[in-house]
Amino acid sequence: MASQDKAEHQKIESEMKAIFAAVKATSITAPPFLQSRILAHWREGQTLRRRLVFWRALSFASLGALVVMGSLHVLRPAETSPTASVNQYYVIHVDFSEKDQQTVSQAEVELPPGVHFASSKTEVRNLHSLRLPVRVAAVGRGKLPFVVSSDHEGRESILVRLIGPSNEVIREQTITVQFAKSGSVDDKAGRGEIL
Amino acid sequence: MDKKDELIILIAKARRGDEAAVAKVVELGKDRLYRYCLMLTRRRESAEDLCQETFLRALQKLNQLSEPGAFYGWLCQLAKNIYIDQLRLSSSKETPTSAVVPEAPAREPFVGEITGESDTGILVRTILSHFDPEDRHLLLLVDMEGHSYLEASEIMKVSENAVRSRLHRIRQEFLKRYKGGETN
Numbered sequence: 225m226a227s228q229d230k231a232e233h234q235k236i237e238s239e240m241k242a243i244f245a246a247v248k249a250t251s252i253t254a255p256p257f258l259q260s261r262i263l264a265h266w267r268e269g270q271t272l273r274r275r276l277v278f279w280r281a282l283s284f285a286s287l288g289a290l291v292v293m294g295s296l297h298v299l300r301p302a303e304t305s306p307t308a309s310v311n312q313y314y315v316i317h318v319d320f321s322e323k324d325q326q327t328v329s330q331a332e333v334e335l336p337p338g339v340h341f342a343s344s345k346t347e348v349r350n351l352h353s354l355r356l357p358v359r360v361a362a363v364g365r366g367k368l369p370f371v372v373s374s375d376h377e378g379r380e381s382i383l384v385r386l387i388g389p390s391n392e393v394i395r396e397q398t399i400t401v402q403f404a405k406s407g408s409v410d411d412k413a414g415r416g417e418i419l
Numbered sequence: 420m421d422k423k424d425e426l427i428i429l430i431a432k433a434r435r436g437d438e439a440a441v442a443k444v445v446e447l448g449k450d451r452l453y454r455y456c457l458m459l460t461r462r463r464e465s466a467e468d469l470c471q472e473t474f475l476r477a478l479q480k481l482n483q484l485s486e487p488g489a490f491y492g493w494l495c496q497l498a499k500n501i502y503i504d505q506l507r508l509s510s511s512k513e514t515p516t517s518a519v520v521p522e523a524p525a526r527e528p529f530v531g532e533i534t535g536e537s538d539t540g541i542l543v544r545t546i547l548s549h550f551d552p553e554d555r556h557l558l559l560l561v562d563m564e565g566h567s568y569l570e571a572s573e574i575m576k577v578s579e580n581a582v583r584s585r586l587h588r589i590r591q592e593f594l595k596r597y598k599g600g601e602t603n
């Protein structure tokens with residue numbers, strides 16, 4: 225029975241192959257304009273892709289420059305509070321003392337209303353506070369960086385709590401940042417030190 | 420160097436944006452893909468559009484082709500997927516509540532529409548209209564394009580046994596209509 229089935233399968237397969245061989249034997253060819261149309265569309269796509277890569281690179285470079293400029297404002301020594309532009313990313317570095325480096329395992333950053341963490345995720349941007357793990361080796365010379373932005377002008381106080389391995393609060397410190405309208409940022413920006 | 424090796428080299432160059440290689444890949448594959456699209460869609464205009472769209476998408480996705488040697492099978496699978504997407508799109512625009520995917524009517528006059536096509540070709544296209552696109556695709560992959568059951572199973576991402584049993588059913592139905600003298 226199995227061999228009969230097999231023979232029937234093979235017979236059917238042969239018949240089908242013969243039918244389609246007859247179909248393939250005819251000279252059906254693609255229209256002559258098809259190839260040039262495909263290539264024209266392909267070239268157009270290549271040009272658009274190159275433009276997209278260029279503009280994307282330019283926008284990343286601009287964003288990078290903005291972040292760097294913001295952090296330079298923070299790090300430059302000055303007597304006044306650091307100044308940042310409204311609605312632009314701003315890097316703040318939390319400095320640790322030598323003793324802190326041995327005892328601190330986390331830093332909790334608490335933001336005032338209107339100041340936000342920089343993130344592509346809405347749920348992170350809307351957070352009022354965030355706990356960041358602190359690994360002294362990873363942060364190098366005892367600095368913890370984080371990025372914020374503010375949607376309004378004014379002097380804002382950002383609270384940083386240094387937390388030990390048993391969840392105990394070792395110390396609280398305040399970082400004060402002056403947010404000003406874009407274009408009016410003070411040259412003499414201060415460091416983002418814990419005051 | 421055989422044709423398969425030549426194609427592999429061309430695809431490697433086309434991936435890097437070499438226009439001459441892209442042109443050669445299209446030249447080597449267009450007739451074969453066009454014939455496949457014609458059998459799948461059963462209409463000349465649809466076959467031309469589908470062939471064009473398939474090549475453009477394939478050229479964008481060349482980096483996703485894991486086996487350059489399997490280029491033609493991959494091309495056919497891509498064409499089938501694009502075709503089904505187009506049918507679903509036109510179906511949702513025209514009859515949003517209907518579950519049936521409309522296609523070119525089987526009673527369209529095919530005679531004389533395709534230059535060089537034989538009566539067998541016309542008959543085969545007519546019969547194919549009675550099968551859904553997935554069944555047509557499988558039949559064309561194996562019986563027209565010459566892929567083995569194993570190759571077809573890899574292209575369609577189903578088991579080889581599923582390919583064999585499904586194909587047997589399709590072939591039986593096809594031959595019944597073919598021998599019964601299916602007409603427009």
